[in-house]
Amino acid sequence: VQRDVIAQHLESLHKELEQCNSSAVKTRLMKSRVMGRRFSSHHLVVWSLPWFIEHRAFESLCAFIIMANSILVGANVVWHTFNDDKNAWIQGGSHFCSAFFLVELVLRLLASGCRRFFLGDGRGWNIFD
Structure with missing residues (x-):
């Protein structure tokens, strides 16, 4: 149950980050899509930090x-x-x-x-x- 909640949260974060102006964040998102990786808590930190400081x-x-x-x-x-x-x-x-x-x-x-x-x-x- 908790894994589903985290997955939903990460998916909404993914949509929000797509609208971000940071090219570094967009590059990470594209690499993740191409390689077919699943979201994890590490991805949440890596993608959220540039968005947060900008x-x-x-x-x-x-x-x-x-x-x-x-x-x-x-x-x-x-x-x-x-x-x-x-x-x-x-x-x-x-x-x-x-x-x-x-x-x-x-x-x-x-x-x-x-x-x-x-x-x-x-x-x-x-x-x-």
Whole structure:
């Protein structure tokens, strides 16, 4: 029963990914069709990750976290101008942003692969990150 539910979910994901703009995802889908492979949970992760990181909502979240981190950097400078101790809220926010940026970097690396990440079109931003 659970296998049927997973198969239905993967089939709906397959249809959704066909509409995706990512050429890497489309290539994987075509290879899977030609080779007649069955869907598995590994395919779900492999196909979903590029779609997820290229999604407008994820990009918007990343932009929001960048802006929030910029505000925290400014707040930290102002705080240290008038105080000698550390502000726990500012430090916590900075740690959260750093952790988010690390997770984002790892997701982008996993989705694109090492070669495309460091040698592809967006290599300048990837290396900068």
